[in-house]
Amino acid sequence: MKRRSFVTKTALGSLATVVGADIVFGNHLPKGYTPLGLDTVDPYKAFGKHPDMKVLNDRPWNIESQAHLLDDKVTPNASIFIRNNGVMPEDIDVGSWTITFDGESVKQSKTYSLQDLKSKFTQYTYQATLECGGNGRIEFDPPAKGNQWGLGAVYCAEWTGVRLRDVLEDVGIKDDAVYIGYHAADTHLSGDPKKEPISRGCPMSKALQDETLLAFKMNGEDIPLAHGHPVRLIAGGWPASVSGKWITGISVRNKVHDGTKMTGSAYRVPCKPVAPGTEVTDENMCIIESMPVKSLITYPKTGGRLAKGKPLHIRGHAWAGEYEVVKMEYSIDFGASWTECTLSKPANRLAWQHFEATVNFPAEGYYEVWARATDSNGKKQPMLVPGWNPKGYLNNACHRIAIKVKA
C-alpha cells in the first residue's frame, strides 16, 4: 500500500512540475521549486539536496550537511545546509518584488524594485563563508536548546549582487545611523501575520563593507528558494542569520536593531564567561559578531581503512570570521605534536581557505587525524569544546576523522 501511494505521488509531482513550473511561470521560479505544498514534499527533491544531508527539523526546515559533502572549493547547492526560522514564502513574483529602505536614520524612505537594483548599481561577485551561529551545538554539556547541529552548518558559495553600501548611499543615511535590520517574506510558524520569524542585522561598519551584498545569484544562478530567492543579504564571516533571506526591507536604525532574534538570548553569548549550566540574564548576553577560527577535513570521509606504509592525502577548508587563517596544522597523536599543512590564500576577504597535507602513519592501528587552524590574531582552535553558553553557540573545537591503518 505504501508503495502505491509513493507511485501516485510521483506521477502527480511530475505533472505539476510540467504544467505549473516549467511552462507557465518558468521565469519566476527558482530551480528545484515545486508548486505543491512544501510541507508535504520530499525535501531532498524539493531543495535539490544530496541524499547524505541530515534533516534536523521539518517545520521549520533545518537540514545539515556533513564534512565529506563540503569538499568542493565553492560549495554547490546540493551540499548547503538549510536553516529556516519560519515558513518559506511561496508564489514568488520576481517582477513585482520590492525592497523598502526605512527606519529612523534614513533621510527619506525609498522603495526599489529588483530591476531597479540590478540596473542602477554596479554588480559584484564575492565568495562568502556562512556558518550558523549554532554550528556544533550538539557537543555542549549541559545540552543547549535548539536544533542540534553537528558540524555541517557551514559553507562557502559565490554570491553576485549589489553592494548594500551603494544602495544605502542612494537612499541617504543620517549621521546617527547605528545598525541595519532586515525584513523578509517568510512567515511565522504560529501563522500570526504580525510576527516576523527572524529580523536580524548588523552595525553600520559591517553593512558598509565592500563584501556586504544584496545578492541575486548564488554560484552564478538564481538563488535557490530555500536560500533566499529572489534576493538575499550577504554578510560573510558573521553568524549566517545576519545574511537574511527573501529580503523585502532594510531598516536603518538609530539604535541596535531590536527585531526578532536580535534581543533576549538569541545569537548572543554571555558577555563574561560562565561555568557550564549557569543561568544568564538577558542583559548579560552580548550579540555575536565575527565567527571564530575553524576548519573542516573534507577528504577523506571519516572511517577510512588504509594499507600500512601508504601515505594519506588529506584536504579541507579553514575560515576565521572577519579575519584570515594564517596557519593550518594536523596531528595524529591527539595534539602531542602538530605538522603544518599547505594553506591557500582566500579567493577574497571572508572566503574560506583550502589546506592539504600528506600524512604518514608510523604503524598499524587506530588513529584520529585532528586539524587546527590559527587566525591572523594568533587565536587557535581549541581541541576541547570551548566556553559553555546557554544557547550553545560558537563551538569551534578542532574537527577530527577516524583512520585505521591495516597490517
Place this chain on the structure above:
Amino acid sequence: MENPLQSLLQKLYGLLLGFFAILIAAGALLVYVATSPDPFGMNTPEVVIAETETEEVVDPDLIENGVHVASGLVEGEGLMTVVQNCTSCHSGKLVSQNRMNREAWKHTIEWMQETQGLWDLGNNEVIILDYLSEYYAPVHHGRRQNLTDVAWYDLE
C-alpha cells in the same frame, strides 16, 4: 529583454520537459496499474489518486518500535498530550533533538508562551513536563566525546 532565439529555445525546452514528464507519468501510471487492486477505478474514477494519498499519510496514532511515527516522539505516558500541544506549531523533531531537565523544559514552555504564541497549557502542563523530563532528560558527555558510529570503508 530576451532575443527570439532564446525564447524559442525556452519553448523547445519546455516542450521537451513536458514530453519527458509525460513519459515518466505514463511509466508511473503503468506501475500504478500493475500494483493497484482496482487500476481502472471502476468504482471511483481519477479522484482515487488524491484520496489514497491522504488516506495513506501516516496514521496519526500509529506506534512502531516504541516510537510515535507521525511525530517521531517516544511512546510513554503523556505522549498524545505532547503531540497535540507541541507539534501543531513546530516539528516533533525540535522536541526529540533536545535534552533538558524539568526546569529547563518549563522555561522553554514559558518562553514559547511569552514570545511564540503558545497557549496556557492548564492541567496539561504537568503531564507534558512529566513526559519531557522522563524521556528527554539530559545525557552528560563531558568536554569531548569519542568518535562513534564510524562507518569503516577501504581507502585506495
